[in-house]
Amino acid sequence: MTWGWRVAKYTWPEKPTLLSTRVLRLDGPDKVAGRARYTYDINRPGMIYGRIVRSPYPHARVTSIDLAAAQTAPGVKAVVAYRNPGDEVHYQGDPVAAVAADTEERARDAARLVRVRWEPLPHVSIEAQAMDAAAPKWSTTQENTRPGVRQETGNLETGFNDAAHVVEQTYSTHVITHVCLETHGTVCEWDGDKLTAWVSTQGVHQCAQGFAQALGIPQANVRVITQYMGGGFGSKFAPDSQGIICAKLAKLANAPVKLMLDRKEEHLDTGNRPSAFAHIRAGVSAEGKLTAFDGRSWGTGGAGAGSNFPLPYLYQFPNRKRVHTDVYINAGQQRAMRAPGHPQGCFLTEILMDELADRVKIDPVEFRIRNAPPIAPNAQWIKYFQEGARRFGWEKRHPTGDPTPGPIKTGMGVSAHLWGGAGRGSTAHVDINPDGSVVVKCGTQDLGTGTRTIVTIVAAETLGVPMNAITTEIGDTQYPFSGGSGGSTTAASVSPAIRVTCTDALNQLFAKVAPTVGVQPDDLVAEGGRIRGATDASKSVAWKDACKLLGTEPISVDGKWQDGLSGAGTSGVQFSEVTVDIETGIVRIKRILAMQDCGLIVDRLTAESQVYGGVIAAINFALYEDRLLDRVTGQMVNPNMEFYLLAGMSDVPQIDVVLNDMPERGVIGIGEPPTVSTASAIANAVRNATGATIRSLPLHPHKVLAAIEQQRAGGTN
């Protein structure tokens, strides 16, 4: 092991023993055996159960709320009104009141006894409806649209004059919900004026702030615990209304309350990815260089929330103009969802790219190489297009439209993406005890991505001890501050903090050990469970014996993230091969190749898992998920996991992940980028297979068939 701090105080080792290897998740056995306790599994003595009463209407005014019948129902311990007469609700599922009872069943029964009188108001449920000047308003005080500012670069007229070909089409993506396997929810318990909350959250410290500010209590009085959680994807950063309601019910009932949302509530009121539409006119020169982009985009983030996304995405249009309009409808509001905006912008741009490539009769990979940003550490697309094409067998791709006889057509597609993934700000604490045990504490949380494992890897690597010598404590506000886990920032925030803290602790141990070993502290290294001279390995002491020299006082060190151990900017390219049954419209994905970088890989296994997870999530986005609202009633017609479709095991194809090691860049997050470009790679493969361009997600069979029919009529290209 090389101790880089002799050159620069904190660096990553040049020859690591654990970093970048394939390390199994430490909590895997606990999860498989059911020992891992998620928020849903928390049961406190005397605990009761909360239930929220929600609006059945997409738009209505509350005229009265009568809690009397609910208050006297069997087992009921607390009832609260969350809204007042005269208040307006803006979507199905808008919270109105809540109850807590001694069993979940009694809580549900009591919730049905809360009598709310409503004045239904006109609603709008789809974007086109809302954009009609004569449409009802989503709110009695707000307009249905909010036009954005015109963005313009270069000279559009010149760009189109330089174009040999022009494509003009409308592209779109749909609304999907987060579908966290563990629903949002909280267990709240008061001890006098102190609140302990077990929350399914992406940020324990951030959630504590939210509780404190919403409840008007000192943050010091709030403890938030999240030992395990089943996914958040951007939707779990705050206590949310259900968290505050849970805390209020617990205070009122003087008992711990568990309030976990059910699947319907999850679909209606915990966020979604906004829709995205764009009417685009784009030009390309005879040489295959992009010349002009003129886009008018819109989308909905639900009731009063924005819907913007990057457009055009990644490729270099020197002359471009765009205007975006937010459209508001009576539906639950959007929240950040795994790479906010990027999957939408990527899809809209990448389908256009294939259409432009066909116009100039250039292979889509070559066309992208001609128009991609130049290669840089954070911009490896050209390399990935070339290397990926070789690995994938792109040379076997046929031109648009599989000429093979029969109903099953095969096609290949490609797409590219980027993300930031930079971290900062995490803090940590480490104790090296006289008995040789090590405890690392960090107030981060593990969303299921492997944070607990990577914290332990970094600590063990730095201290030169086996991973089982480290006790890692995370997921609790009693541990040092760390940021919320979002934006692919966790690995890049936490890993440096652990490295710095453990390095400082080890240096203190070196100072204690040096006289015994007979080597200056600066010439000591720790590896293989021993501390030894860097140049004379015969001068050494076992880790446990070294720690005995501490006597009765452990080494106890606080540290924080420092610059130089992490980086920013990742790039990736994905290839997809599909089959399409042109008689049924059913798309099957045969394989996907994901080329991806994330700087220094901490745990190769969990980094690859991030890519698998991102790709599978995007397969759902491309082929299955769709939040369907009935335009007449404004109701979501599939608020469940029966008709809200997700890929099953047999729908997941072979996924090959190629991680580009770039240790010199430091740690960069990888949670978001792999989910960005999959859907467009699939859609482009469907286009290559069928010859029909499907410009709108999801690629449901009826859409595929309609596009093929339109193509046969001479229409889609």
Added chain:
Amino acid sequence: MDHLTSSKLTSGVHCLNIRHKGMYVTSGPYPEELNFYDPYDATAYWCVETQRGFGPDGKPVRPDMCSGDRECCRH
């Protein structure tokens, strides 16, 4: 080039109760990203007091809404 909608919250202009994810993650800067697309704002906002995307007055939480003389605004 102008921003479509600004994600920046300005002290003294915007309500102190407005929140978004970017305020809760310890994200480092990535200035080069604007080499690959123009600025955009995909942010979901919420009110720290209500813990929802609507303020105490029932109106949406957004920078363009959460400023000035809106009654529930806290400066």
